[in-house]
Amino acid sequence: xxxxxxxxxxxxxxxxxxxxxGGEWSVVVQRNIKSSLLLLLVISATFAFSILYSSRxxxxxxxTSTGEALTQSPLHVALDVSRRVPGDVEDxxxxxxxxxxxxxxxxxxxxxxxxLPSANSTAAAAAPNTAHEQKAAPxxxxxxxxxxxxxxxxxxxxxxxxPNGPVxxxxxxxxxPDFKNCQKFGKDPGHLFWRWQPDGCELPRFVPxxxxxxxxxxxxxxxxxxxxxxxxDSLLCLLSQAETPTEVHTDAFDxxxxxxxxxxxxxxxxxxxxxxxxxxxxxxxxxxPTGSFDIHLDRLGDDWTSRLPGLDYAVISGGNWFFRVxxxxxxxxxxxxxNCGRDANLTDVGVPYAVHRVVRAAVEGIARCRxxxxxxxxxxxxxxxxxxxxxxxxxxxxxxRKGPLEEGEVSMGSIGWELRRVQSEEVRRVRRSSGGKxxxxxxxxKAMMMRADGHPGAHFDSRWMRNGSDCLHWCLxxxxxxxxxxxxxxxxxxxxxxxxx
Numbered sequence: 001x002x003x004x005x006x007x008x009x010x011x012x013x014x015x016x017x018x019x020x021x022g023g024e025w026s027v028v029v030q031r032n033i034k035s036s037l038l039l040l041l042v043i044s045a046t047f048a049f050s051i052l053y054s055s056r057x058x059x060x061x062x063x064t065s066t067g068e069a070l071t072q073s074p075l076h077v078a079l080d081v082s083r084r085v086p087g088d089v090e091d092x093x094x095x096x097x098x099x100x101x102x103x104x105x106x107x108x109x110x111x112x113x114x115x116l117p118s119a120n121s122t123a124a125a126a127a128p129n130t131a132h133e134q135k136a137a138p139x140x141x142x143x144x145x146x147x148x149x150x151x152x153x154x155x156x157x158x159x160x161x162x163p164n165g166p167v168x169x170x171x172x173x174x175x176x177p178d179f180k181n182c183q184k185f186g187k188d189p190g191h192l193f194w195r196w197q198p199d200g201c202e203l204p205r206f207v208p209x210x211x212x213x214x215x216x217x218x219x220x221x222x223x224x225x226x227x228x229x230x231x232x233d234s235l236l237c238l239l240s241q242a243e244t245p246t247e248v249h250t251d252a253f254d255x256x257x258x259x260x261x262x263x264x265x266x267x268x269x270x271x272x273x274x275x276x277x278x279x280x281x282x283x284x285x286x287x288x289p290t291g292s293f294d295i296h297l298d299r300l301g302d303d304w305t306s307r308l309p310g311l312d313y314a315v316i317s318g319g320n321w322f323f324r325v326x327x328x329x330x331x332x333x334x335x336x337x338x339n340c341g342r343d344a345n346l347t348d349v350g351v352p353y354a355v356h357r358v359v360r361a362a363v364e365g366i367a368r369c370r371x372x373x374x375x376x377x378x379x380x381x382x383x384x385x386x387x388x389x390x391x392x393x394x395x396x397x398x399x400x401r402k403g404p405l406e407e408g409e410v411s412m413g414s415i416g417w418e419l420r421r422v423q424s425e426e427v428r429r430v431r432r433s434s435g436g437k438x439x440x441x442x443x444x445x446k447a448m449m450m451r452a453d454g455h456p457g458a459h460f461d462s463r464w465m466r467n468g469s470d471c472l473h474w475c476l477x478x479x480x481x482x483x484x485x486x487x488x489x490x491x492x493x494x495x496x497x498x499x500x501x
Contacts, residue, residue, distance in 0.1 A: 152201035154486050155443035159404040159450060162195035166477035167206050173237035173476070174244070178461040180233060182475035187459035190402055191475065196447050196482045206485045208242035211235075212264040214491045215313070221269035223304050224317035227384055229254075230473050231315070232270040235484045237476055239268075256303075269311075271304040274321040276362040278302070282327065292325040297335075297357055300365050309371040315442070315487065316362060317381040319419050320472065322351045351415060356422040363430040367437050374437070379490060380427050381442040381483060383419040386472040387452035399471035401453040410449045420445040438494070442486050447479070454479035 170176055170183045183189060196203055222228040222235075236245060236259060245268065248258040255272030278299040281289035308314070328336040328349065336349040359380070366378050391397035420443070427439050456470045474480035 152198055152203065152489065154196075154198050154203060154489070155446060157196055157198035157203075157447065158407065159194045159447070160197045162193050164205075166192050166481060167208070168237050168241050168477055170477070173240055175233070175236050175240065175247075176476055177233060179464040179470075180230070180456065180460070180473060180476040182456050182459045182478070185456075185459040185461065187456070187475060188402065191451075191453045191479070192477060194404060194479070196485075203482075203485055203489060206238055206481065206488055208239050210492070211484075211488045212239060212242055212261060212266060214488070214495050215266045216264045217266070218312040219267040219269065219310055220313040220315070221271055221307070221311050222315045222317070223271045223273060224315075224381075225272070225274050225321055226473060227320065228315070228317050228381075229270050229272075230476075230480055231317070231381065231483050232257075232268065234474075234476055234480045235268065235487075238481065238484055256307075269307070271307055273301050273304045274318070275326075276300060276304075276316070276318065276358045276365075279326075292327065293321075294327050294329055294334075295354070295358070297328055297330045297361065300361060305365060305369070308366065308369050308376075310373070311376060312373060313491070314366065314376065314378045315381055316366075316378060317384075318358075319351075319355050319383045319423070320386075322354050326354070328354060328357075352418045352422050355419055356426065359423050359426045360429070363426055363439060367430050367433065367439075369437075372437070377438045377440070377494065379440045379442050379487065380423055382423050382445045383416050384444065384448045384474075385414065385416045387455060388469070388471045389452075391469075393465075393468050393470070397469045397471055399452055399455045399457045399469070403453055405450045405452055407450070410446070414449065416445055416449060440490055442483060442490065444483055444486060447482060451479040 170181050178184065195205070222232040239245065239261065243261050243263050245259040245261050248260050248267075250257040253272075255270075257270050259268045260266070261268070275293070275295050278296045278301045279293040280296075282292040282294055284290045322338055324338075325340050326338045327334050327340070327346070328338070334346060336354075337343055337346045338349060338351055338354050340346055340348050363378065363380070366372070366376070369376075387399045387401070388397035389399060424441055424443065427441050431439055451474075452471075454474050456473060456475055458469050459475075460470060
């Protein structure tokens, strides 16, 4: 086939129309076809390059998003295993998990929205959260959890001398209860001149003004038994050195109370619960309540859950009420017991299992509380042991040590380590499905195991308890003040820099 003739160097459609030559017309048609094909080829190439460019941009965006997600996952730092305290099965930071997006509006609810999960609720709990996230994928309301940096691991350390003594004394705290006023009733003051020194860092001395600045305009509640009240009384005394609080309300049994610091608009509360779960005293043969309880594992106590809405911070604690005969209920029937010996047809599940169940229920209940503030921060204060020697409350028990125990004197086989472990594990677990609420741990177990010298013993008002010895609660001032130094440190780490100073 002969090659196509070259197109003329010049010309116009008008001159071509005047041409009567069929060959020239054929050349023009072929030239136009060639031009059209060339134009089509250019357009196709441009379109192809645009697709490739867009794909590259999409890939980069995905990589960036993945990188951001990785920076939002919990941080894990390897520790020297030889320095771990018993029960450390997973090394994960114990400060609150913060939401990456706090713009999720809180949903309103009633206390009935909070319920206890069953023992095998791990999969059941994960499924609704996964479905919710998939459903929410098209929107921007998915909450991503990030782990806040912990500047100091409080759980490991030792007690060292503190020549300055405590922040307050029994004479400078006007609201100090007599049954914790050990100096008033003759206790040696030697236990006052110690401070907790964490390994590798410092726990700053408690500064009342700093704490009040951090919690300005907030509401904080201690939720638990009499040791929660012990910590609340400590904080009242500490803060009273900067501002005198106003008592708003205290019930007749001294189990629920509210105080207000007007200059800082800070509200401090205490809420009583022995087990977190709904519990009813077991009646004896005479119809009167015994020291045992029926603990309903499928129902949270509404005496404290009904007060959760409105809180900014919650400090939960417990465990000591399980060291008695108690019965566990689920689905309307008894399913087990604790310390029940050979009680027919019941399995003694042990204290750690019972504590594990109710702690899981409490933290999951708080995480699912739709009436609570979306930014609610919850700390779990780990187990605080007693130090009875030679007996118990009314059987000659004493706690007359004159200083902190050495580390070698602390029993590594104590059940306290196991309770600390299950408490910490449940906090780590709820972080993975907290729905935007934040959870942390105030790990004080090791520090308090070493302070057998810090209890009232027989140094308290006998009107509170006759012929007894208290080696469970803590003197004020005393080692319990360290709990609030840890709380201040954690609150400062999650607060805005301007308020944490």
